[in-house]
Amino acid sequence: MTSAFRLVLLSFFTLSAVAIFSPSFVLGQESPYIVAYDHYLEEPGNLEIEYFSTFGTQRGGNDFHAFWAEFEYGVTAWWTTELYLDGQSTFNDSTIFTGVKWENRFRVLKREHFINPVLYMEYEHKSGADKTLKEGEGHDVEADFLTPNSEARKEHINEIELKLILSSTYKGWNFTENTLAAKNLSNSPWEFGYALGASRPLALKAAAKRCTFCPQNFVAGAEMYGGLGDRHHFGLHDTSHYLAPVLAWNLPSGWTLRVSPGFGLNDNSHQFLMRWGVAREITGFGSMVSRLFGGHK
Amino acid sequence: MKAVTVALAVCACLLGVSVVLAQNGKTEKLPVAAGPKYDPVIYAELQKAPEKARNRPNPLENDPDAIAAGATLFEQHCAECHGNAAEGSRKAPSLLVPEVQSATPGTLFWVITNGVVRKKMPVWSKLPEPQRWQLVRYIKSLGGPAPAESSAPKL
Numbered sequence: 001m002t003s004a005f006r007l008v009l010l011s012f013f014t015l016s017a018v019a020i021f022s023p024s025f026v027l028g029q030e031s032p033y034i035v036a037y038d039h040y041l042e043e044p045g046n047l048e049i050e051y052f053s054t055f056g057t058q059r060g061g062n063d064f065h066a067f068w069a070e071f072e073y074g075v076t077a078w079w080t081t082e083l084y085l086d087g088q089s090t091f092n093d094s095t096i097f098t099g100v101k102w103e104n105r106f107r108v109l110k111r112e113h114f115i116n117p118v119l120y121m122e123y124e125h126k127s128g129a130d131k132t133l134k135e136g137e138g139h140d141v142e143a144d145f146l147t148p149n150s151e152a153r154k155e156h157i158n159e160i161e162l163k164l165i166l167s168s169t170y171k172g173w174n175f176t177e178n179t180l181a182a183k184n185l186s187n188s189p190w191e192f193g194y195a196l197g198a199s200r201p202l203a204l205k206a207a208a209k210r211c212t213f214c215p216q217n218f219v220a221g222a223e224m225y226g227g228l229g230d231r232h233h234f235g236l237h238d239t240s241h242y243l244a245p246v247l248a249w250n251l252p253s254g255w256t257l258r259v260s261p262g263f264g265l266n267d268n269s270h271q272f273l274m275r276w277g278v279a280r281e282i283t284g285f286g287s288m289v290s291r292l293f294g295g296h297k
Numbered sequence: 298m299k300a301v302t303v304a305l306a307v308c309a310c311l312l313g314v315s316v317v318l319a320q321n322g323k324t325e326k327l328p329v330a331a332g333p334k335y336d337p338v339i340y341a342e343l344q345k346a347p348e349k350a351r352n353r354p355n356p357l358e359n360d361p362d363a364i365a366a367g368a369t370l371f372e373q374h375c376a377e378c379h380g381n382a383a384e385g386s387r388k389a390p391s392l393l394v395p396e397v398q399s400a401t402p403g404t405l406f407w408v409i410t411n412g413v414v415r416k417k418m419p420v421w422s423k424l425p426e427p428q429r430w431q432l433v434r435y436i437k438s439l440g441g442p443a444p445a446e447s448s449a450p451k452l
Contacts (some may be wrong), residue, residue, distance in 0.1 A: 037402070044419065076414075077413075077415075077417050078419075109417055110414040114412055169422050193326045204425035204426065204427045205428065205431065206367075206370050206427075210367035210373075216428070235407075283377045284377060
């Protein structure tokens with residue numbers, strides 16, 4: 001196990017311990033999407049710690065298990081910042097740390113509208129062995145994952161990624177459309193991708209008492225995502241696409257569970273992706289940190 | 298490995314800066330609790346609700362469970378900033394003051410839906426519409442008994 005990977009594990013378990021033993025929690029009202037984004041940002045001062053896992057099948061090679069930790073913090077009501085730590089295990093190969101991402105989302109309009117735009121900016125430092133499939137972009141296809149980890153990890157990628165998130169909520173339904181442009185900073189062309197999502201809570205009214213299995217705690221929907229080629233070859237040729245039902249369960253204890261089986265829609269896609277994730281929101285994290293440094297009580 | 302360490306350090310610093318920024322915002326100017334010291338200017342957002350929104354009746358006005366459900370929702374989503382009894386805190390103003398209690402249900406619904414993004418209140422349209430109306434019932438109930446009869450439509 002590399003020291004980098006140990007660092008990831010240490011960070012994740014330390015902050016998970018904080019999450020578990022923190023007395024401050026809030027019932028998450030989280031969307032079920034794993035790839036798509038809607039226009040709802042993290043509440044100011046709250047920190048959400050998330051762990052996600054993706055099992056993927058691989059034709060002509062070894063199946064894999066990719067995983068990442070997310071630390072999502074609401075800086076203001078219009079700005080959310082997020083740190084990702086990524087890794088993967090390829091069966092019959094190895095387990096490696098694959099990179100870090102720093103993401104920022106900015107709400108453009110100060111009030112709610114029929115369509116709500118959010119700007120997304122991300123910097124990513126990853127190796128060629130990254131298998132998180134957190135977005136579909138460019139001409140990424142299943143065959144790219146056949147390279148053994150020992151070879152793939154030698155490639156280092158510094159990438160910026162921009163997204164325009166357009167999201168609407170109507171009669172309890174959320175509809176979201178994300179368009180993506182990504183640029184490897186080492187003289188590669190801009191690559192493009194998309195993600196679409198629709199979801200709805202199973203019940204719109206809240207129950208009079210706190211409950212674990214009430215239908216309003218469940219949000220179900222579907223998302224679809226894939227690549228759109230690059231600046232030189234824009235379109236669907238040599239791209240992969242996925243369709244995935246999604247389900248989130250917001251527990252009264254402050255935890256959110258997500259599950260999403262994904263299915264490849266063409267021969268370039270992995271046939272099956274099984275994703276799941278667990279998240280916990282810590283309210284008042286900013287205040288806690290501020291108090292540590294002598295801020296307001 | 299060195300690049301990863303540098304990236305992690307940069308991210309940690311930026312996270313720290315953002316935490317500090319979040320704490321040094323306008324929240325300091327907010328009233329600590331309801332009472333003679335509160336600043337009525339903080340409630341100016343209520344006046345910005347369009348007339349059509351102000352006049353919307355609460356479709357759950359006669360729902361016997363709405364206040365209890367609203368109380369649960371308040372505890373889960375609002376109490377962290379507005380206080381357990383809606384008395385206000387350093388983060389957000391009291392909801393017990395006359396400005397809020399005399400506002401129409403439609404006005405409160407509009408503010409909950411749109412938030413006051415520039416003053417750190419997020420939009421709450423992610424809560425389905427009936428839940429926002431349940432919250433309105435609860436908030437209004439804090440200022441006195443709810444009206445017994447209403448011609449509001451059913452949701």
